[in-house]
Amino acid sequence: MSGALLEVEHLSMRFGGLVAVDDLSFTARDREITAIIGPNGAGKTTVFNCLTGFYRPGIGRLSLHRGERRFLLERMDGFRIARDAGVARTFQNIRLFAGMTVLENLVVAQHQKLMRASLWSVGGLLGLPLYRRAEAEAMERARHWLDRVGLVERADEAAESLPYGAQRRLEIARALCTDPVLLCLDEPAAGLNPRESAELNELLLSVRAELGIGVLLIEHDMTVVMGISDHIIVLDYGRKIAEGKPDAVRRDPAVIKAYLGEEESEALPPEIARDLEHRS
Amino acid sequence: MAEAALPPPRRVHWQSLLKEAALAAGVALVLAVPLVGFETINVNAVLGLRTRFGWVAIGVAGVFAGRILLGAARSLMPERRYGAPRLLLGRRHTTLAATAAIIFALALPFLPFSSRYLVDLATTVLIYVMLGWGLNVVVGLAGLLDLGYVAFYAVGAYSFALFAQWFDLSFWEALPLAGLLAASFGIALGFPVLRLRGDYLAIVTLGFGEIVRLVLLNWVPVTNGPNGISNIPRPSFFGMPLTPHAPHGITTFSAFFHVPFNPGQRIGFLYYVVLALALVTNVFTLRLRRLPIGRAWEALREDEIACRALGINPTTIKLSAFAIGAMLGGFAGAFFATRQGFISPESFTFIESATILAIVVLGGSGSQLGVVLAAIVLVTLPEFGRGLAQYRMLLFGAAMIGIMIWRPRGLMARREPSLRLHPPRRGGG
Numbered sequence: 159m160s161g162a163l164l165e166v167e168h169l170s171m172r173f174g175g176l177v178a179v180d181d182l183s184f185t186a187r188d189r190e191i192t193a194i195i196g197p198n199g200a201g202k203t204t205v206f207n208c209l210t211g212f213y214r215p216g217i218g219r220l221s222l223h224r225g226e227r228r229f230l231l232e233r234m235d236g237f238r239i240a241r242d243a244g245v246a247r248t249f250q251n252i253r254l255f256a257g258m259t260v261l262e263n264l265v266v267a268q269h270q271k272l273m274r275a276s277l278w279s280v281g282g283l284l285g286l287p288l289y290r291r292a293e294a295e296a297m298e299r300a301r302h303w304l305d306r307v308g309l310v311e312r313a314d315e316a317a318e319s320l321p322y323g324a325q326r327r328l329e330i331a332r333a334l335c336t337d338p339v340l341l342c343l344d345e346p347a348a349g350l351n352p353r354e355s356a357e358l359n360e361l362l363l364s365v366r367a368e369l370g371i372g373v374l375l376i377e378h379d380m381t382v383v384m385g386i387s388d389h390i391i392v393l394d395y396g397r398k399i400a401e402g403k404p405d406a407v408r409r410d411p412a413v414i415k416a417y418l419g420e421e422e423s424e425a426l427p428p429e430i431a432r433d434l435e436h437r438s
Numbered sequence: 439m440a441e442a443a444l445p446p447p448r449r450v451h452w453q454s455l456l457k458e459a460a461l462a463a464g465v466a467l468v469l470a471v472p473l474v475g476f477e478t479i480n481v482n483a484v485l486g487l488r489t490r491f492g493w494v495a496i497g498v499a500g501v502f503a504g505r506i507l508l509g510a511a512r513s514l515m516p517e518r519r520y521g522a523p524r525l526l527l528g529r530r531h532t533t534l535a536a537t538a539a540i541i542f543a544l545a546l547p548f549l550p551f552s553s554r555y556l557v558d559l560a561t562t563v564l565i566y567v568m569l570g571w572g573l574n575v576v577v578g579l580a581g582l583l584d585l586g587y588v589a590f591y592a593v594g595a596y597s598f599a600l601f602a603q604w605f606d607l608s609f610w611e612a613l614p615l616a617g618l619l620a621a622s623f624g625i626a627l628g629f630p631v632l633r634l635r636g637d638y639l640a641i642v643t644l645g646f647g648e649i650v651r652l653v654l655l656n657w658v659p660v661t662n663g664p665n666g667i668s669n670i671p672r673p674s675f676f677g678m679p680l681t682p683h684a685p686h687g688i689t690t691f692s693a694f695f696h697v698p699f700n701p702g703q704r705i706g707f708l709y710y711v712v713l714a715l716a717l718v719t720n721v722f723t724l725r726l727r728r729l730p731i732g733r734a735w736e737a738l739r740e741d742e743i744a745c746r747a748l749g750i751n752p753t754t755i756k757l758s759a760f761a762i763g764a765m766l767g768g769f770a771g772a773f774f775a776t777r778q779g780f781i782s783p784e785s786f787t788f789i790e791s792a793t794i795l796a797i798v799v800l801g802g803s804g805s806q807l808g809v810v811l812a813a814i815v816l817v818t819l820p821e822f823g824r825g826l827a828q829y830r831m832l833l834f835g836a837a838m839i840g841i842m843i844w845r846p847r848g849l850m851a852r853r854e855p856s857l858r859l860h861p862p863r864r865g866g867g
Contacts, residue, residue, distance in 0.1 A: 211746070236747065237745075237746045237750060237751045240747055240748055241749030241751075246748070247747050253741050253743060253744040253747075254741070254744070255737045256741075257736070258733070259855045261859050262736075262856060265733060266730075266737045266745075266748065266750070269737075269749065272729075272730035273734075279729050282725070282729040282730070282731075283722070283726070289729075301859060304859075314855055314860055316853075332748070333748075336748055
């Protein structure tokens with residue numbers, strides 16, 4: 159049994175009159191993949207932005223457990239959430255350092271460690287061995303993740319020159335280079351073809367097994383969600399309407415209603431229909 | 439506007455070409471009538487007006503004919519993609535060119551064609567090279583558009599002048615202090631503009647540059663206002679002044695080396711001082727770029743939000759870029775003060791900021807060698823154009839437009855990765 163990694167309690171976020179997230183509570187566990195799904199505009203990305211410090215929630219407590227320490231994310235600056243609490247994220251519209259090389263993207267992600275090793279640049283300027291060793295380690299780590307996402311060959315090319323799917327993988331690798339305890343992925347399968355989606359599934363499962371970290375996932379691609387999630391939270395209009403194991407969630411009438419707008423329906427959304435067919 | 443209407447290659451579309459030429463001639467006419475068409479003259483001590491419509495007609499006809507010729511030549515030549523980054527030099531050639539440039543710079547005062555004027559001009563070029571490399575940290579690497587860079591140049595120059603005046607510090611003692619002071623001004627500018635980017639940042643930095651200049655101009659008790667500060671001490675060679683005579687107990691440079699005094703020695707010495715400062719600046723910035731701080735600057739330029747999501751504190755990264763850039767500007771300023779021996783706020787106007795920014799942009803943001811080339815072009819072009827008297831700024835403008843047409847991303851637009859996983863392929867493509 160794994161421990162609670164992230165506890166979200168009574169999170170609410172409003173923009174003027176619009177309530178984007180309404181009294182949301184859930185728990186994400188260590189070594190589990192927790193998926194947040196819901197129709198467009200359900201408030202999924204808002205939850206992520208609150209977790210990673212881009213928004214400051216009006217109400218709610220977001221506590222993250224890292225080892226013995228507990229971080230209250232709602233009070234922390236975005237960069238501290240990533241640096242100290244160990245929450246890494248990717249973005250719905252990929253945000254790579256486009257003009258820099260693939261390798262550099264991964265090394266920038268290890269900034270804090272390298273900065274310390276370079277004695278805030280003084281030691282690095284003098285070329286001290288401490289820094290050289292740290293740089294070599296950082297490159298080794300980058301090579302490891304590049305190997306895992308199949309981009310070693312393209313390490314020295316500009317990130318913007320990669321095809322779309324590779325950019326998504328690179329962004330995940332970059333987030334993993336920060337040594338996170340919680341990895342938040344905002345629609346990692348968007349724009350991927352079925353083969354790439356399957357590879358993504360494999361990557362996420364192996365990352366979870368290998369690093370023992372928690373993964374929080376926003377996704378529309380049901381093959382990804384149903385295939386790898388341990389726990390699913392369904393949002394609609396900012397409210398949690400269902401929660402549980404994939405099988406239970408899929409049969410939940412409230413979920414079907416949220417996706418279809420009515421209770422009884424012959425036409426399931428294509429992704430769910432395909433998935434049901436696939437599983438039965 | 440011309441590119442969009444470019445006809446397919448190897449055929450001349452006379453109709454569209456004529457239309458374009460007429461348009462260009464029309465623009466020329468509108469511009470030329472007030473600018474060239476009228477001339478103010480002195481008629482018995484009263485201001486009179488003379489028209490020169492003949493000149494206007496010649497100019498407009500010239501533009502019309504030139505546009506047709508240019509268009510025809512373009513459509514007959516094989517098609518070329520404009521704006522595509524083409525390299526002036528490959529990687530190995532770049533190293534070679536840099537080495538050659540350093541050797542040439544070291545030997546310059548001893549070359550047969552060298553003269554005092556040339557060495558003096560080279561000194562000016564090197565000051566701008568230093569400034570360009572300093573601003574490159576802020577603009578080229580960190581992507582923070584700074585239109586008030588001259589403020590740090592001024593802070594460096596004035597701090598050395600004032601330290602020398604009040605505390606009797608020599609150039610070498612005051613140099614690090616001038617750098618530190620400029621760096622703290624950089625941080626002072628950095629704090630209020632942390633949240634700004636792009637155009638807004640440019641406006642605030644522009645204002646900052648002007649504020650510093652106006653303070654220098656109006657704070658008469660300290661800066662002596664518009665009259666400036668004179669008698670700024672010259673740098674010494676390990677304590678030996680480069681003067682014909684020295685006070686009792688101090689050996690002059692010429693006496694120590696048993697050579698007759700010659701004012702050229704001082705100019706040569708100043709040249710080597712700035713060359714050394716420039717080379718140190720170059721090594722310093724090149725190394726910084728390969729350190730985590732340099733990569734963080736570039737990451738900040740590429741995407742600030744992603745930086746935050748990776749645990750990088752944008753505040754410290756921005757402030758460090760401002761501070762380092764300002765410090766390098768301060769060093770250049772201190773050297774400028776000691777070289778001129780006299781400074782006044784007039785040396786630190788907005789046009790200086792614009793020139794330095796032009797050097798960085800024309801050089802190709804982020805390229806060290808590009809900055810050198812651009813500094814040579816921008817500093818020497820007006821000098822060599824002196825023979826053309828009032829038309830030299832015309833030549834200058836034309837050259838800038840030319841560079842932007844043929845090398846829109848700068849003379850040496852090329853980004854060398856700060857580290858590599860695989861050894862570079864040979865030939866340096």
